[in-house]
Amino acid sequence: MKRVLMLATTAAMIEQFNKNNILILEGMGYEVHVAGNWLEGNPISDRKLEEFKDWIRDHHGRWFHIPTTRRPTDIIRNAKAYGDVVNLIKKYRYAFIHCHTPIGSVIGRLAAARTGTKVIYTAHGFHFFKGAPLKNWLLYFPVEWFCSWMTDVLITINKEDYRRARKYFHAKHIEYIPGVGSDVAKFADGYVDKRAKCCELNIPDDKFILLSVGELQKRKNYGAVIDVLGKMQDKDIYYLIAGQGRLKTEYERSIKKYGMEKNIILLGYRTDISELCEIADCFIHMAFHEGLSVALLEAMASGLPVIGSDVRGVKDLVVHNKGGICVNPKSSDEMHRAIRKMVSDRGFREKCTGFNLVKVKKYCIENIDEMMQKQYANVCSGGGGRAYPSTDQKDKEEKRNEDIRG
Secondary structure: OEEEEEEEEEHHHHHHHOHHHHHHHHHOOEEEEEEEEOOOOOOOOHHHHHHHHHHHHHOOOEEEEOOOOOOOOOHHHHHHHHHHHHHHHHHHOOOEEEEEOHHHHHHHHHHHHHHOOEEEEEEOOOOOOOOOOHHHHHHHHHHHHHHHOOOOEEEEOOHHHHHHHHHHOOOOEEEEOOOOOEOHHHHHOOOOOHHHHHHHOOOOOOOEEEEEEOOOOHHHOHHHHHHHHHHHOOOOEEEEEEEOOOOHHHHHHHHHHOOOOOOEEEEEOOOOHHHHHHHOOEEEEOOOOOOOOHHHHHHHHOOOOEEEEOOOOOOOOOOEOOOEEEEOOOOHHHHHHHHHHHHHOHHHHHHHHHHHHHHHHHHEHHHHHHHHHHHHHHHHHOOOOOOOOOOOHHHHHHHHHOOOOO
16 A cells, blocks of 8 residues: 655644645555644644544644644654654655644655655745745744755645746756646635624624634734724724634724724634635735735635735735735734725725635646646656646746845
8 A cells, every 4th residue: 555644844734725635645656644733833724624633634644643743843743743743754654744743844855855755845934035034034944954854746836936946946846836826716606694694693784894714823913903903993894814823812992992892703714715805895914924825715706805014925826906005014004005905996896806806716626636646647757747837937037136135
């Protein structure tokens, strides 16, 4: 039996973004093993994790707990995780490893180098990027440069990361695959009784609904949106945030401070994202940085106009003044103006809807699955055929002119 190891820092990362890859590998005749931390750091419920374990078993795979941590300074725990991964590789003799997340990928590539195992690494957004803190460059860039020598295939999911990887890193093959894909048909064809859904969420009729989806963490920058809406004090605007995370209490305090408990609603983890997209009027995504946001893709597939941050991984998707409005995520004034524009200009919103429904088609899950299957087929044959058109002449010029800080 041919086996593959899917490795990430947290099990949730694989559950949320790699189930399709597991199905691809299963269809190619591989038994897929999943390794990561199942006990800590997962932004989904314990019930969801148990369901994922059952799903893995149903698809003839296995799961393993590895005590990885997101903290790169926790050397003892990550060293233990490295030893566990080496032992898994020796026991099951994997054809290759597919690793994800910064810590998971370092552990996976070091273990692969020690055991002579081939490895694919999908970088879901490098921690060093244009505008990133200096400490990110000092810590993460040298580590990625070093580990790139041990990488058979490096997959990047946005153009800025792709160009930087091509310029500085040494993986045998460097590819650009735009994200993990979105079930475009599911979101494009969705229907929900808006009045009933709004009633369920205690939202009155004819209110303007902003929506965000994602883990409650600093990088997502929800606090800035809460501050802007709190200062606006517009009771005709409702803001829904679907997700859970460690900043929930902090956000609840901010909402209470502004007296906006009825208008700004923390929904927690949700399984009805397509329905929330159907009732929303606009999607707002103010992250400081992204790889390529699945939640944003799903919102665009639903036809939502977008207020997005002008950063890598967001501006790959949101075309300013065509599919939405791109703003500086640190500028409350720009956010304020963008929200006012969306609320007041129905014609602009409708134009954005049409544009986004067309643009999002190239990111459909079927296209991404085809690209990934090609990479899986090539890694064991020693190939690394181009999965996606790499760069046009403009991209090549940008690559030549770009310095290490972007």
